[in-house]
Every structure is written in structure tokens, then in C-alpha cells.
Amino acid sequence: MKLIGHAREKEIFSRVIAENRLHHAYILSGREGTGKKLFARETARALLCENGSFMTECSCRHCANILNSEHPDIHIIEETPLKIDTARQINQEAFMSPMSAKKKVYIIDNADSFGLQAANALLKTLEEPPSDTYFFLITSRYSQVLHTIRSRCVNIGFGLLSAEEVTEIVRQHTDKTGEETEQAVRIASGSAGTALNILSDIDKRTLFTGIRSKTELYEEIASLDTKDAIKTYSASLYAHLLEKYKKTGSESLLDFSNYLLDILKRLEYNVSLDMFRLDLYIKTIEVLSEKS
Numbered sequence: 001m002k003l004i005g006h007a008r009e010k011e012i013f014s015r016v017i018a019e020n021r022l023h024h025a026y027i028l029s030g031r032e033g034t035g036k037k038l039f040a041r042e043t044a045r046a047l048l049c050e051n052g053s054f055m056t057e058c059s060c061r062h063c064a065n066i067l068n069s070e071h072p073d074i075h076i077i078e079e080t081p082l083k084i085d086t087a088r089q090i091n092q093e094a095f096m097s098p099m100s101a102k103k104k105v106y107i108i109d110n111a112d113s114f115g116l117q118a119a120n121a122l123l124k125t126l127e128e129p130p131s132d133t134y135f136f137l138i139t140s141r142y143s144q145v146l147h148t149i150r151s152r153c154v155n156i157g158f159g160l161l162s163a164e165e166v167t168e169i170v171r172q173h174t175d176k177t178g179e180e181t182e183q184a185v186r187i188a189s190g191s192a193g194t195a196l197n198i199l200s201d202i203d204k205r206t207l208f209t210g211i212r213s214k215t216e217l218y219e220e221i222a223s224l225d226t227k228d229a230i231k232t233y234s235a236s237l238y239a240h241l242l243e244k245y246k247k248t249g250s251e252s253l254l255d256f257s258n259y260l261l262d263i264l265k266r267l268e269y270n271v272s273l274d275m276f277r278l279d280l281y282i283k284t285i286e287v288l289s290e291k292s
């Protein structure tokens, strides 16, 4: 699948790959849902490809395997937080020869969630990796990535997607069109992932409007009895807050919107719903009472 958008970032990597100046450890940072992980995988493909194809189609055996997500030399790690045992395993494997290609690549998501021990385990390998090994760390909260990790990686900040680009990505993933797609694209403000989340929930949710009292809010949030209910509620609240942010420019609204995006993401894992409801309630009260 063609990677849409990020012309500047493509140019940066296209140049360093062509000039053989690629660093061994990068952080790809920027808003959630803009394609950073896909970008890392495409860059990894260029490193393993027999023809050096970067962002262009290729049918060599390495590219074919990568597209099927089954290449043994591309490791995609999505644990939150990264387990210490996983970090140690990466350390050991990094110093072994690649299994099939000439190079190997580790794509590690949620770099902002590394604990101290897991991070410490990785530091030496990030600093002096074997010559055939490359790291791409992904984060939507660069400022929360540990300094020790940051100082060993080159950070590439990813910009937002344009409305046209988000629309094109949405078109690739759903058959929805018209008004609701336009609205989701507008609300998502440059994140295709957010647009897709909103679209998948838009049929179920009622729009979050009006100011609630603390009691009403409490009852509302306490009655969210499934993951889906929390997700739908958060997506709706997210849409509402983002609209409000556009009008007021309030940073705390933007922070809260990001927190909600985080909830939508973390809900994919097994978590205690009680903790989520409590957390959501406390944060919602904080932000909404401040604004009302």
C-alpha cells in the first residue's frame, strides 16, 4: 500500500539512504494516527530490499514478505510498557546475524512508555548497535521519552496530514463517503487514525453537547459498562473538545484531547474498566469545570 503524505520526511530518508548516511537509531515522533509506524516499516523495507526500493513497489522476496508482515528480520514490538525481558532479548538478538536479509530492523512503538530498567537495558545497543541493525522508536509524546533514550537517537518530527491526505487514507480503509466522512476528517485535524476511529464510532454515538454538573457527569461515566461504551463516549467527547479548542485555542483542552486519544488506544489492551472510569471522571471534571 502506498504511503500517503509526509513528503518532507520521505525526502529526508530518501537522501540519507541514497548517500549511505542512515543512522542506526531514530525516533519518529508526532501526532497519533499519522502513519509513523507504517513509515518506519517502509524505510525498513528499503534497507532489506534487493533493489533498494524506497516508497516504491517492489516484488523481491524481502519486500513480498514484509508486505505480508512475515519477514524474520523485521521486528515490530508494540508492548506498553516495553517489558524488561523483551529489551534484554532485543539486546541479545541484535548481535546475531540476520536470518534472511543482510540487515535487520527493530520498530518499537510507544517509546514514551519505556520504564527505567527496560530503557537502561537497551541503551548500550542503541548507542553502539551492530552495523547491520537499525532501530526506529515510535512515539506521539516525544517530551515523555526518557532523556537517555532521546540522546542516543536522531529525532524526526512528523507533521500532520492534510485534509486531502486524511480523506484519501480514509477512502482506502472504509466505504463511507459524504457528510460524515467530511466531518470526521475535519474533526481529526490531520490524523488519519483519529478520523478512522471517529468513523467507526459515529453510527453509535450521540454528540457530546452542553455542560454537565458533576453529578450528571459521574452518573454518565459510571454507566459506561463496556469498553465499547467508554470508547464511544471518549470519541464523542474528543470531537466536542477539539471543536472547542479550535474556537478558544486553550492548551488544556488540547492536552485533554490527547489524553482521550490515549484512552482510545489503551482500551485495545486488557485493562480494568473501573480504573478507566475513575481516571476519565477525574480528568473530565478538571477540564470541563475549568472551562464552564
Ligand SMILES: [Zn+2]
Binding pocket: 048, 049, 050, 051, 052, 053, 058, 059, 060, 061, 062, 063, 064
Ligand atoms: Zn524489494
